[in-house]
Amino acid sequence: MSNFMSRKDLTLFLGFAAVVLLLPILATPFGAAYPDLLQRFMIFGIFAVGFNILFGLTGYLSFGHAAFFGVGSYAAMWSFKLLSLNAIPAILFAVVMSGLFAVAVGYVSLRRSGIYFSILTLAFAQMSYNLAYSVLTPITNGETGLRMTLSDPRVIDGLFTSASGAPVPSLFGMSLSGWNGFYFTAIFLLATFFLSMRISNSPFGMMLKGIKSNQNRMNYTGFNTRPYTLTAFIISGMLAGLAGSLLVVTDPLAGAERMQWTASGEVVLMTILGGVGTLVGPVIGAWLIKYFENIFSSFNDNVLNNFYSFLPDGLREVVVAVSGKFVGEGWHLSLGLLFVLIVVFLPGGIMEGVRRIGARFGHMRKGSKSSARVGATAAVG
Amino acid sequence: MFEVLFLQFLNGLDKGSAYALIALGLTLVFGTLGVVNFAHGALFMIGAFCAVTFRQLLTLETVTVDPNNLSPWGTPVEIRAPLVQAWFGDFGAILVNYSVPLSLLLAIPVMLLIGIGMERGLIKYFYKRPHAEQILVTFGLAIVLGEIIKAIFGPNPIPQPMPTDLRGAADIGAWLGMAPGVITYPLWRLVYFLFSAGIIAAVFAFLQFTTFGMVVRAGMADRETVGILGINIDRRFTIMFGIAAVVAGMAGVMYTPLLPPNYTIGMDFLVISFVVVVVGGMGSLPGAIASGFLLGILQSFASMTQVKAIFPGIDQIIIYLVAVIILLVRPRGLLGRRGVMET
Incomplete structure (x- = not known):
C-alpha cells in the first residue's frame, strides 16, 4: 500500500463508509x-x-x-x-x-x-x-x-x-x-x-x-x-x-x-x-x-402494556408503573444509569467491551496470548 | 450612595451563603477523599426536597364528601381536615407554619444516610481512578438523582412558604442607627445568612477543636501515615462525606423559601459552586467560604441597574468572568495551596 493509508486503515474507512451509507437499510430492523x-x-x-x-x-x-x-x-x-x-x-x-x-x-x-x-x-x-x-x-x-x-x-x-x-x-x-x-x-x-x-x-x-x-x-x-x-x-x-x-x-x-x-x-x-x-x-x-x-422517549404506558402483555394483570401494572419511569419523559434516568454503569465497569466504553470480547474469542481460537493481543489491537482499530 | 451599595452587599449575602455552603461541602469531599464530586449539587437538591416532603407529610389531610351540603354549582362540598391539626390542635398549625426549619430534623438523618450510602456504594471505588472518571461517574449519578426527583415530584418548581413570623423585612438601617426604612432586608434572607454562618462556624469548630476533626485534618495532610498509626481513616473520611452531604442538604432545605426547588436546582447551583471552589483554590476551606461570599456579592453588585447600563449583561457572566481572570492571574485560586490537583 501507499504511504497515504495503511491497508488496515483503508479497510476500516471503507467498512465505516459502507455502514454509514447503507444505514437507511441497516437501521430498518431497529425502526x-x-x-x-x-x-x-x-x-x-x-x-x-x-x-x-x-x-x-x-x-x-x-x-x-x-x-x-x-x-x-x-x-x-x-x-x-x-x-x-x-x-x-x-x-x-x-x-x-x-x-x-x-x-x-x-x-x-x-x-x-x-x-x-x-x-x-x-x-x-x-x-x-x-x-x-x-x-x-x-x-x-x-x-x-x-x-x-x-x-x-x-x-x-x-x-x-x-x-x-x-x-x-x-x-x-x-x-x-x-x-x-x-x-x-x-x-x-x-x-x-x-x-x-x-x-x-x-x-x-x-x-x-x-x-x-x-x-x-x-x-x-x-x-x-x-x-x-x-x-x-x-x-x-x-x-x-x-x-x-x-x-x-x-x-x-x-x-x-x-x-x-x-x-x-x-x-x-x-x-x-x-x-x-x-x-x-x-x-x-x-x-x-x-x-x-x-x-x-416515544414509549408510553400503552406501548409498555403491550410489551408486558404476557404478565398477569396486577403484576403488569406494577411493572409498567416502574418501567414507565425509565422511558418517555424519564428516559434521562436510563441514560444516567447506563452512563454510571459504563464508567464503573467499562471505562473504555463500548469499544473496550468489543475488544475484551474479541480478545476472549481470539484466546479461545488460537490458545496463545500473543494472538489475543493482536486481535485486541485490530478490534480497537 | 452608601445605602445603595450596602443594600447590594446584603443582597449578595444570601446567594453567597448558599454558594459558600455547597463549596464547603465540595471542598471537604475533595480535601478528604480526593474526589471531585459532581453529584454534590444533587445533594443540595435532595435537601430541598426533604423540605418539600416534610411539608407534604405535615399537610396530609382527610377529605370527606358531605352529600347533604351542596356547593352553589351542585357538587358535594369536600371537607378537608388536616391530620396534624386534628391531632395536635394549635400546636399542629405551628408545626405546619414552621415546616421549613423543622424539616432540618428530617433532612439531617436522611442526608447523612444518603451521603454515607453514596460514598460506600459508589465513590469509594473511584479513589484511585483519574479525576476525569470521578467527574464522569458523579456527573452520571447527578443525572440519575435529578431524574429520580423528577419522577417523584414532577418537573415543576414547588414553592415552600416561609414561616409567617419571618416573612417581613428587617429594618437593618434602623438597627445601625440610620433613618428607619432606608435599608430594609427580607427577614428570611437574614435568617439564611445567620444560619449559614452558624453551619460554617460549626464545621470549622468541629475540625479544629475535636479529636475527630484533628484526625481528619491529619488524614487530609497525610493519609498514609495516619493509617499506619492504626487509625481507621477511611471510616472517618466516609463520615466526613456524610457531613458534607448534611451541609449541602441543610443549605438546600433553608433555601427553599427563596427559590422554589425543582429537579434542576442542584445542577444550577453545582456549576456555580464548582467555579466558586476553583476560584477559592481547590482544597482550601477558607478559600471556598471567602470566594462563595465574594462571588455572591459581586453578582449582586453586577445586577445593579447603574452597572448594567455601563456593561450590559454583566450580571449574567460576572461569576464566570471573575473565574477566568482569577485562574489566569492566580492559577491556584485565591487561597489554594501548592501541590493540590497538580499532577
Whole structure:
C-alpha cells in the first residue's frame, strides 16, 4: 500500500463508509430508518468525533463544547438570512466563526490543564449561553430562537432570483430535506472520520497522544506543547461548529439551549459511552444516545402494556408503573444509569467491551496470548 | 450612595451563603477523599426536597364528601381536615407554619444516610481512578438523582412558604442607627445568612477543636501515615462525606423559601459552586467560604441597574468572568495551596 493509508486503515474507512451509507437499510430492523433521525446520527457523530480529537487524543476534558456547536448554528443561520439559502457558504461561515471562537477560548483555557481546564471551558460556555439569552438577543433572538423569514435580505440569492415561497436551505437549488439531507450530512461525517483517522496516525496525532500520557515529559523533551493542544482545540471546535451548522441546515432553527452545559455534557457522554480515544467509538456512542433518546422517549404506558402483555394483570401494572419511569419523559434516568454503569465497569466504553470480547474469542481460537493481543489491537482499530 | 451599595452587599449575602455552603461541602469531599464530586449539587437538591416532603407529610389531610351540603354549582362540598391539626390542635398549625426549619430534623438523618450510602456504594471505588472518571461517574449519578426527583415530584418548581413570623423585612438601617426604612432586608434572607454562618462556624469548630476533626485534618495532610498509626481513616473520611452531604442538604432545605426547588436546582447551583471552589483554590476551606461570599456579592453588585447600563449583561457572566481572570492571574485560586490537583 501507499504511504497515504495503511491497508488496515483503508479497510476500516471503507467498512465505516459502507455502514454509514447503507444505514437507511441497516437501521430498518431497529425502526430507526427515517431521515430526521439518521441526519441526527450523522450530525452528532461529527460532534462526538470532533470532541474526541480533543478529549480522546489530547486528554483535555472540555465541558464547554456546546458553545462551539451553538456558535456554528447561529453563524449558519445568519448566512442563510443575509447571504444565501445555499448550504455551502453557511457551513463555511459557521466553521470559520466557530474556529475563531475556539482560537479565543482555547488560547485562554489551555493555559491550565486538568479540572481547571474543564472549569474554564465550562465558564466560557456558560457565559456564551447566558449572553445569548440576554444581551445578545438582537443576534440570537433570545428564548424564541433564530429562524429564517421571507423578509431576510439574502444578498447573493437576490442577485440571481427573486425570492418565492418559504425559505428552506438548499444545495445549489437541490432541496436538503429528507434523504438528500441524510446523504449530505453523511458525506461530512465520512470526511470528519477520515480527518480524525489521519490525525490519529499522523506525527501530529502522536504528539497529542504524548501530551495525553505525560505533558511534563513532552515539555522536558523540548517540545512546546501549547501550539499542538491549541491546534487540536481549534480543530475540535471547528468540527463542533460544522455539526451545529448542519443541524441548522436540516432543521432551520437555532436556539440558545444547545449551548447549555447539559448539551456539553451530552457530547461527553457520547464519547465515553462509545470509547474515548478510539476512532469508531464516539460515533457509536452518538448513535446509541440519539437512538435511545428517540426510541425511549416515544414509549408510553400503552406501548409498555403491550410489551408486558404476557404478565398477569396486577403484576403488569406494577411493572409498567416502574418501567414507565425509565422511558418517555424519564428516559434521562436510563441514560444516567447506563452512563454510571459504563464508567464503573467499562471505562473504555463500548469499544473496550468489543475488544475484551474479541480478545476472549481470539484466546479461545488460537490458545496463545500473543494472538489475543493482536486481535485486541485490530478490534480497537 | 452608601445605602445603595450596602443594600447590594446584603443582597449578595444570601446567594453567597448558599454558594459558600455547597463549596464547603465540595471542598471537604475533595480535601478528604480526593474526589471531585459532581453529584454534590444533587445533594443540595435532595435537601430541598426533604423540605418539600416534610411539608407534604405535615399537610396530609382527610377529605370527606358531605352529600347533604351542596356547593352553589351542585357538587358535594369536600371537607378537608388536616391530620396534624386534628391531632395536635394549635400546636399542629405551628408545626405546619414552621415546616421549613423543622424539616432540618428530617433532612439531617436522611442526608447523612444518603451521603454515607453514596460514598460506600459508589465513590469509594473511584479513589484511585483519574479525576476525569470521578467527574464522569458523579456527573452520571447527578443525572440519575435529578431524574429520580423528577419522577417523584414532577418537573415543576414547588414553592415552600416561609414561616409567617419571618416573612417581613428587617429594618437593618434602623438597627445601625440610620433613618428607619432606608435599608430594609427580607427577614428570611437574614435568617439564611445567620444560619449559614452558624453551619460554617460549626464545621470549622468541629475540625479544629475535636479529636475527630484533628484526625481528619491529619488524614487530609497525610493519609498514609495516619493509617499506619492504626487509625481507621477511611471510616472517618466516609463520615466526613456524610457531613458534607448534611451541609449541602441543610443549605438546600433553608433555601427553599427563596427559590422554589425543582429537579434542576442542584445542577444550577453545582456549576456555580464548582467555579466558586476553583476560584477559592481547590482544597482550601477558607478559600471556598471567602470566594462563595465574594462571588455572591459581586453578582449582586453586577445586577445593579447603574452597572448594567455601563456593561450590559454583566450580571449574567460576572461569576464566570471573575473565574477566568482569577485562574489566569492566580492559577491556584485565591487561597489554594501548592501541590493540590497538580499532577
